Amino acid sequence: MSRIPTPVWALLPIVLLAVLGVALVRGGLLDVLRGGAPPVEALTFERVTLAPDLIRVELVNGGPDPVTVAQVMVDEAFWTFTSRAGTTIPRLGRTTIEIPYPWVEHEAHVVTVLTSTGLTFTHEIAVARATPTPDARYFGVFTLIGLYVGVIPVAIGLLWYPLLRRLERRWLHFVLALTAGLLIFLGADALHEALEAAERVAGAYQGVLLVLVGALGAVLLLQAAAGRRVGAEGPAGRRAVAWLIALGIGLHNLGEGLAIGAAYAVGEAALGAFLIVGFMVHNSTEGLGIVAPVANDRPGLATLAGLGALAGLPTIAGAWIGGLAYSATLATLFLSVGAGAIAQVVVALYRVVARDTRDRPVWTPLTAGGLLTGLLVMYGTGLLVAG
Numbered sequence: 001m002s003r004i005p006t007p008v009w010a011l012l013p014i015v016l017l018a019v020l021g022v023a024l025v026r027g028g029l030l031d032v033l034r035g036g037a038p039p040v041e042a043l044t045f046e047r048v049t050l051a052p053d054l055i056r057v058e059l060v061n062g063g064p065d066p067v068t069v070a071q072v073m074v075d076e077a078f079w080t081f082t083s084r085a086g087t088t089i090p091r092l093g094r095t096t097i098e099i100p101y102p103w104v105e106h107e108a109h110v111v112t113v114l115t116s117t118g119l120t121f122t123h124e125i126a127v128a129r130a131t132p133t134p135d136a137r138y139f140g141v142f143t144l145i146g147l148y149v150g151v152i153p154v155a156i157g158l159l160w161y162p163l164l165r166r167l168e169r170r171w172l173h174f175v176l177a178l179t180a181g182l183l184i185f186l187g188a189d190a191l192h193e194a195l196e197a198a199e200r201v202a203g204a205y206q207g208v209l210l211v212l213v214g215a216l217g218a219v220l221l222l223q224a225a226a227g228r229r230v231g232a233e234g235p236a237g238r239r240a241v242a243w244l245i246a247l248g249i250g251l252h253n254l255g256e257g258l259a260i261g262a263a264y265a266v267g268e269a270a271l272g273a274f275l276i277v278g279f280m281v282h283n284s285t286e287g288l289g290i291v292a293p294v295a296n297d298r299p300g301l302a303t304l305a306g307l308g309a310l311a312g313l314p315t316i317a318g319a320w321i322g323g324l325a326y327s328a329t330l331a332t333l334f335l336s337v338g339a340g341a342i343a344q345v346v347v348a349l350y351r352v353v354a355r356d357t358r359d360r361p362v363w364t365p366l367t368a369g370g371l372l373t374g375l376l377v378m379y380g381t382g383l384l385v386a387g
Contacts (some may be wrong), residue, residue, distance in 0.1 A: 044202040046124040048132035061089040068116040096255025142319035150315025157287015164295035174370040179289035181374020187342035194335035200328035218340030246310040248345040252338035257318025262326035
C-alpha cells in the first residue's frame with residue numbers, strides 16, 4: 001500500500017462516491033423511495049422587466065426536479081407566452097418568459113406561472129413602469145448616482161484630515177472608536193440586507209449559507225492577505241489599516257450600488273434630490289473613518305485620492321451591475337462579503353488602539369463614548385435614506 005501514490009488515495013473516495021451516486025440514480029432506488037409522489041417544484045422570479053405591451057419574466061428552478069411551465073396568468077387571466085430556453089426548466093436552470101400584455105403604467109399587475117402539476121408561483125408588480133433601455137444615458141445616470149452617493153461623500157469626509165491632525169492622542173482614540181462605531185453600523189446594515197436578499201435566492205442555492213460563506217470567506221481572505229501588514233507597528237501598520245478600511249467600505253458600497261442600480265432598472269426607485277442628499281450625508285462619515293488611522297502620518301495627496309477611490313468608485317460599478325444583470329444570488333454574495341470585510345476592519349482598528357495604549361486600558365469612557373457616537377451618527381443620518 002505504501003507504493004500507491006498519495007494523489008490516488010486522495011481521489012479514491014471521491015471516485016467511489018461518484019460511482020455510488022450514479023448507481024443510486026440509474027438503479028431506480030430514488031423512484032422507489034418517492035413512491036409515485038409528484039415532483040418537488042420551486043420556481044423563483046429572478047427579475048421582471050417591462051417593455052411596451054410586453055412583460056419579461058426571468059425564472060430560476062431552485063428545486064430538486066425539472067419544472068415545466070404549462071400556463072401563465074396576468075391579473076387572473078390566461079395569456080399566451082413564449083420561452084427562450086423552452087418550457088421545461090432543469091434543476092438550477094433558468095429561462096426567460098415573454099408575455100405580450102398591454103400593461104398600464106403606474107398600476108399594479110400580478111403575474112402567475114402554472115406548472116404542469118398544477119402548482120402556481122406568483123409575482124406582484126407593485127408599480128408598472130417601462131424598464132430603461134441600456135444606452136449612453138443609462139450608464140451616465142448610474143455613473144452620476146455612484147458619484148453623488150459614493151465618490152463625492154467619501155471625498156468630502158476626507159476633508160476632516162486637517163482637523164484630526166490637531167487632536168490630542170486621547171481624542172484621536174475617540175475618533176478611532178467613533179470609526180469603529182460607523183463600521184459596525186455599516187456591517188450590521190450589510191448583513192441585514194444580505195439576509196433580506198437571501199430570501200429571494202432560489203432554494204437550491206441556500207441563501208443563508210451563501211451569506212455565511214461570503215462573510216466568513218471575506219474575513220479569512222483579508223486576514224491572510226493583509227494580516228501581517230495590519231499587525232505591523234508604526235506608520236506602515238496604520239497605513240495598512242486605512243487601506244483595509246477603504247476596501248471594506250468599498251465592498252459595502254458595491255452592494256449598495258447594486259441595490260440602487262437594480263431598483264432603478266426595474267422602475268422601483270424614485271431617487272429624488274432629498275434621497276440623494278440623504279445618501280451624501282450618510283456616506284460622508286465614511287471618509288472620516290478612512291483617514292482617522294493615518295491622521296498623524298502625513299499621507300500624500302495621491303494616497304488620500306487612492307483611499308477615496310477604493311471606497312467610493314465601487315458604488316458606480318455596483319450600480320452598473322445591478323442595472324444590467326441583477327441577480328439575487330449575486331447581491332447576497334456582494335453584501336455578505338462587504339459585511340465580512342467590515343468585521344475584519346473593526347478587529348484591525350481595535351488592534352491599532354490597543355497598540356497605542358499598551359500600559360492603559362483600551363476601553364475608557366472616551367473610547368466607549370466614541371463607539372456609541374459612531375453608532376448614533378450612522379443611525380441619525382440613516383433616517384435620511386430610510387424608505
